[in-house]
Amino acid sequence: MRSRTSPVALVILSVALAAACDAAPAGRPGSSAAPPPAEHAAASAASQQATKLAAAAQGSPQQRRAQFEQHLGLHALQAVRLMRSVVAAAPDFVPVASASLQDNTDALSQLVTTAYGDANGDRFTKLWKRHITDLLAYARGVTGKDASAKQASRTALLAGAEAYGAWLAQASSGRVKASDATAGVRMHVQELMDQADAYAARDYARAYRIERQAYEHMFTSGAALAKASITPELAVGFDTPPEQLRSAFAMLLGEHMELIIGAQRATFAGAPEFDAAAAQVNANTSALTKGMAAIVGPRKAAEFQSAWAEHVEGLLAYTAAVAANDEAAKATARQNLDGIAGRLALYLSDVVRKEVPVEPLTEAITAHDRHLTDHVDAYAAKRYDQALQLEREGYLQMLGVANTLVGAIQKTVRPQLPVGGSQTGGGGSAHHRHR
Amino acid sequence: MTRGRRRLAAAVAALALLVGCSGSGEQRPEPSPAASSPASDRTAAGAEAARGFRSVHGYQATPIPVRLQIPRIGVDTSLDHLGRAPNGTVQEPSRWDVAGWYAPGPRPGDPGSAVILGHVDSKRGPAVFFRLRELRHGDQIDVTRADGATVRFVVQRTAKYDKRLFPTDEVYYPTLTPALRLVTCGGQFDATTGHYRSNIIVFATMRP
Numbered sequence: 001m002r003s004r005t006s007p008v009a010l011v012i013l014s015v016a017l018a019a020a021c022d023a024a025p026a027g028r029p030g031s032s033a034a035p036p037p038a039e040h041a042a043a044s045a046a047s048q049q050a051t052k053l054a055a056a057a058q059g060s061p062q063q064r065r066a067q068f069e070q071h072l073g074l075h076a077l078q079a080v081r082l083m084r085s086v087v088a089a090a091p092d093f094v095p096v097a098s099a100s101l102q103d104n105t106d107a108l109s110q111l112v113t114t115a116y117g118d119a120n121g122d123r124f125t126k127l128w129k130r131h132i133t134d135l136l137a138y139a140r141g142v143t144g145k146d147a148s149a150k151q152a153s154r155t156a157l158l159a160g161a162e163a164y165g166a167w168l169a170q171a172s173s174g175r176v177k178a179s180d181a182t183a184g185v186r187m188h189v190q191e192l193m194d195q196a197d198a199y200a201a202r203d204y205a206r207a208y209r210i211e212r213q214a215y216e217h218m219f220t221s222g223a224a225l226a227k228a229s230i231t232p233e234l235a236v237g238f239d240t241p242p243e244q245l246r247s248a249f250a251m252l253l254g255e256h257m258e259l260i261i262g263a264q265r266a267t268f269a270g271a272p273e274f275d276a277a278a279a280q281v282n283a284n285t286s287a288l289t290k291g292m293a294a295i296v297g298p299r300k301a302a303e304f305q306s307a308w309a310e311h312v313e314g315l316l317a318y319t320a321a322v323a324a325n326d327e328a329a330k331a332t333a334r335q336n337l338d339g340i341a342g343r344l345a346l347y348l349s350d351v352v353r354k355e356v357p358v359e360p361l362t363e364a365i366t367a368h369d370r371h372l373t374d375h376v377d378a379y380a381a382k383r384y385d386q387a388l389q390l391e392r393e394g395y396l397q398m399l400g401v402a403n404t405l406v407g408a409i410q411k412t413v414r415p416q417l418p419v420g421g422s423q424t425g426g427g428g429s430a431h432h433r434h435r
Numbered sequence: 436m437t438r439g440r441r442r443l444a445a446a447v448a449a450l451a452l453l454v455g456c457s458g459s460g461e462q463r464p465e466p467s468p469a470a471s472s473p474a475s476d477r478t479a480a481g482a483e484a485a486r487g488f489r490s491v492h493g494y495q496a497t498p499i500p501v502r503l504q505i506p507r508i509g510v511d512t513s514l515d516h517l518g519r520a521p522n523g524t525v526q527e528p529s530r531w532d533v534a535g536w537y538a539p540g541p542r543p544g545d546p547g548s549a550v551i552l553g554h555v556d557s558k559r560g561p562a563v564f565f566r567l568r569e570l571r572h573g574d575q576i577d578v579t580r581a582d583g584a585t586v587r588f589v590v591q592r593t594a595k596y597d598k599r600l601f602p603t604d605e606v607y608y609p610t611l612t613p614a615l616r617l618v619t620c621g622g623q624f625d626a627t628t629g630h631y632r633s634n635i636i637v638f639a640t641m642r643p
Contacts (some may be wrong), residue, residue: 026601063573241608248611263485270477271484278484282491287611289494295546295609298496309490316488323482397465407610417607418537419523421598426531427558 030424039268061238062246069222069247070254070399071108074392076188077258078104078220079135080211083196086139094433096384100392101132113231120171127167131189132158138193139250142200154193172228184221188214204276206263212255214281214328221252242410242431252288252400256399257368258311261391264319264376273322281312296351302326307347311365313342318373322380334373341365348405355408364401368394441447445537497542498581501549503534503642508566510534517552528552531562537607543578544586544641546611554630555619564619568635576615578637588615588639595621595633606636613641623633 059067082097084125105128113121134156141149165182179308193212198207259281266277287309293301314337321329345361371394378387504511517526517535534553541547553564570576574590582590596602606616615637622633 107485162515225452241604241610244610245608251609267485268474268478269480269481274481274484276486278488290546291611293494293496293545293613294541298494298542302494302496305494306606309492312490313488316485320482320485320488323478339522354632356452402604405502413609416519416539417603418525419603421527421596421601421634422552423527423620423630424552424564424618425555425624425636426562426629427556429556429558429560435629 011311051359060365061234062243064111064240065223065226065243065247066250066399066403067111067222068115068226069219069250070109070396071104071111071255072222073224073251074104074258074395075101075108076192076214077193077262080133080195080214081262082200083139083142083192084207086136087143087196087200089143092382093384096388097145098136100388103392104311105129105132108400112225115226116171120167123167124171126162128162131157131164131185134160135189135192139196140145142196147358150193154189157189157193158185158186161189168225168228170202175232176224176228180293181224184217188218188221191217202272204266204273205279205372208266208276208280211262212259212283215258216251216254220247223247245409246402246406249406250283250329250399253398253402254292254395255284256281256288257372257395259328260315260372261394263316264372265379266378267316267319267323267376279315281316285309285312292351301344304345304351309342310340311344315369322376336371337369338366341369351412352408353406353412354403355411364397364404368397368401371397386396459502495547498584499538499588500536500543500549500551500578501581502579504577504579505570505574505620506577510563510564510566510567512553514551515635525550525552528554531557531559534563540607541609541613543588544613544616546613547609548606548619549578550606550612552618555621555635558607564617565637567617567619567637568595568621570617570637576617577643578606578615580632586613587642589642591635591638591640593635595635597622597633598631601638605638615639615641 078101085093109125138153161182163183165178168181169178195207195210263277266273289305292304316332338434345358349358375390464527513532515535516538537550541549543549554562555564576588578586617637620631621635
């Protein structure tokens with residue numbers, strides 16, 4: 001049974017999970033029982049929902065940015081997967097994927113209304129729904145090899161991009177140029193059309209590569225959408241280096257979650273599609289490792305990659321066991337994942353010099369693992385409602401993980417940065433000559 | 436419309452779009468990519484592929500930078516390694532005519548801001564970064580690494596900061612965007628301390 005999550009509740013959920021990264025999903029139908037402490041944490045988070053909602057509605061520009069980033073990134077992924085399910089003729093999955101995309105549109109509309117007001121929110125909602133309808137029509141054109149239908153949809157999508165640009169220019173009181181906003185949406189729709197074409201042509205490597213690009217482009221556009229809603233005075237400090245780091249880690253960790261989900265589903269579609277999806281999982285791991293190198297240096301980054309590789313391999317070993325319907329292998333994989341979570345938590349806690357203790361990190365990683373193992377169980381059993389609900393919860397959880405990790409990194413890194421300016425002048429001759 | 440009805444309508448619309456192409460005399464689509472072989476065979480092959488999955492291992496650190504070239508201002512220098520001085524400030528380059536790379540920070544081309552410092556002058560005249568302040572948006576900076584590869588950066592802006600207000604985060608704070616910062620001295624020279632009062636900072640991003 002699909003839970004009826006309202007847009008407001010989704011905003012609450014996002015904030016609650018951000019605030020409690022160690023909270024396991026609460027009350028998931030059919031999911032295995034979460035450990036009592038995590039259930040308690042989830043219940044505690046739920047009890048603070050009213051307060052969190054107020055915080056979300058009046059949130060700081062940075063919070064608004066984080067929410068836009070997350071929901072725009074999710075839009076790209078859900079749209080890709082909906083179009084793909086149309087092309088793959090998966091009639092059981094299409095309505096569920098469509099409803100999930102609609103849920104995200106509701107959440108985005110709520111955010112836009114909070115940021116830009118009711119009238120602009122209404123106009124945005126209409127534009128966004130039209131955009132989704134046109135994407136679906138394009139996918140249908142691809143499926144039917146109907147060139148004229150594809151062209152008509154392309155024309156409609158590009159017209160929608162123009163309308164979006166005009167809307168944002170007006171809604172932001174000119175802080176964003178219509179042409180800039182239009183260009184961003186044009187790129188988005190082009191990527192979505194291209195990936196559908198590639199998927200239909202069984203060029204899975206290209207389809208999955210574009211999917212990742214589309215996610216990253218939409219995720220990063222969240223900053224501009226949030227910034228355009230505030231005055232230049234409020235925008236001071238909006239894009240500081242610590243905020244950029246938080247955003248980048250949130251993007252990569254959310255991407256990790258979603259790419260694993262993509263690889264899990266691709267497993268049921270055959271080896272060529274799995275290989276393409278897995279290549280993007282590896283690309284994400286490489287990007288995360290390079291990111292860690294920027295913070296902790298190359299030696300520690302190599303250690304991170306080993307620990308992370310074990311985590312990813314453990315998740316896909318479980319997926320293989322589910323797809324093979326091998327209960328013994330599933331049990332072994334679950335046991336392995338528990339051990340891996342402990343080791344990864346130990347590593348991360350060490351990196352941030354115990355700013356985050358091992359125990360809550362272990363719980364957060366275990367909750368993340370459980371989202372993914374439960375997801376593939378549900379997907380294999382064709383309980384798509386539940387699978388997509390788990391996907392959403394797991395994805396939103398990653399923002400909390402990123403916030404917690406980056407907060408700890410900030411406390412660890414800042415004392416190590418050089419203090420003050422540099423003494424890189426020795427004579428005063430430059431002063432005289434440059435005058 | 437209630438939320439439930441809206442969701443139902445969305446699902447119906449999606450289904451209509453999905454199945455609509457088979458009606459009205461339209462050509463029936465060919466088997467979809469995922470439907471061209473029995474599902475059980477595909478899943479078995481997918482399971483086998485997933486079982487054989489190996490994550491990326493063996494992280495190779497990016498080679499260290501060894502040379503800096505800035506054609507616009509005639510800079511061509513090897514690079515020394517700098518660290519943090521005991522008082523927490525960045526070490527000064529030990530040679531007037533050679534710039535230094537802040538080695539605890541990112542390597543050029545990796546995510547984050549690589550930082551290279553150089554003197555503007557000595558008591559005897561101009562030093563390696565004497566003309567750094569002339570760099571403008573679009574100017575090119577090349578960093579050669581130990582493996583011989585060159586990473587190209589493009590100047591975004593050049594700015595002067597009072598040393599008391601040095602933008603530490605803008606220069607040293609980790610980010611995931613590959614960037615380069617060049618730092619030297621500028622502004623008023625304080626003869627009593629023997630130091631300049633400001634720093635000139637060039638902000639550059641990696642060329643894709």
